[in-house]
Amino acid sequence: xxxxxxxxxxxxxxxxxxxxxxxxxxxxxxxxxxxxxxxxxxxxxxxxxxxxxxxxxxxxxxxxxxxxxxxxxxxxxxxxxxxxxxxxxxxxxxxxxxxxxxxxxxxxxxxxxxxxxxxxxxxxxxxxxxxxxxxxxxxxxxxxxxxxxxxxxxxxxxxxxxxxxxxxxxxxxxxxxxxxxxxxxxxxxxxxxxxxxxxxxxxxxxxxxxxxxxxxxxxxxxxxxxxxxxxxxxxxxxxxxxxxxxxxxxxxxxxxx
Numbered sequence: 001x002x003x004x005x006x007x008x009x010x011x012x013x014x015x016x017x018x019x020x021x022x023x024x025x026x027x028x029x030x031x032x033x034x035x036x037x038x039x040x041x042x043x044x045x046x047x048x049x050x051x052x053x054x055x056x057x058x059x060x061x062x063x064x065x066x067x068x069x070x071x072x073x074x075x076x077x078x079x080x081x082x083x084x085x086x087x088x089x090x091x092x093x094x095x096x097x098x099x100x101x102x103x104x105x106x107x108x109x110x111x112x113x114x115x116x117x118x119x120x121x122x123x124x125x126x127x128x129x130x131x132x133x134x135x136x137x138x139x140x141x142x143x144x145x146x147x148x149x150x151x152x153x154x155x156x157x158x159x160x161x162x163x164x165x166x167x168x169x170x171x172x173x174x175x176x177x178x179x180x181x182x183x184x185x186x187x188x189x190x191x192x193x194x195x196x197x198x199x200x201x202x203x204x205x206x207x208x209x210x211x212x213x214x215x216x217x218x219x220x221x222x223x224x225x226x227x228x229x230x231x232x233x234x235x236x237x238x239x240x241x242x243x244x245x246x247x248x249x250x251x252x253x254x255x256x257x
Contacts, residue, residue, distance in 0.1 A: 007183040010034035016138040016177050020109025023051030028062035035065030050074045056140035057123035058086040066093045082125025121164035122156045140179035145189040147236040152244040165194035203227040204249040214254050221246045
């Protein structure tokens with residue numbers, strides 16, 4: 001994609017591959033089938049082995065393929081909070097190395113990759129990954145360009161997510177490789193995602209006031225769709241998932257979750 005940086009897609013999931021002079025860095029290896037396909041593609045572009053696998057957070061759908069690379073000697077790195085929260089699975093390999101704090105820097109073959117904790121947002125121990133020289137940021141789940149939030153936002157904390165996106169937007173980069181969606185997007189996708197969540201939150205508050213009943217889901221959803229359609233109606237899955245997005249914000253505003 002950018003000389004030494006590639007975006008790999010397996011159905012709806014994406015990850016990042018970084019080729020260096022001393023080995024390959026693979027982020028979220030998705031699942032065993034994806035990892036096998038990924039390894040075959042890597043071999044087409046380099047003879048270097050995969051030496052590092054980086055987990056973005058604790059969810060199985062992104063991290064379950066690491067055994068393919070672990071069996072060949074790769075080391076797996078994950079934030080300590082994510083490692084603690086990763087539930088056991090027969091196909092998920094635990095991290096070999098964990099880190100705490102806001103930033104952890106890894107280097108391989110002259111390439112620097114920053115692992116940056118963004119705090120509560122989605123899952124546990126979520127990080128974004130920045131390549132400072134290439135000015136690329138890799139995000140998983142928290143930035144999906146031109147798409148509303150995933151269904152009912154499972155394991156998302158919307159207001160914390162908004163804060164996390166503000167933190168991400170302060171980082172120095174030009175392009176995003178998202179974990180879902182297009183292979184690459186401009187930095188503006190981060191601010192757009194954040195503004196959508198802010199607009200959704202306000203629209204749900206206003207829709208609840210109009211309905212006079214915080215659990216009038218259908219009425220509130222109809223109001224929110226009317227309010228947001230002019231700005232977001234062309235976003236992917238607007239009609240299919242908007243009701244689920246609204247339900248999640250209603251619960252957040254009503255019960256604090």
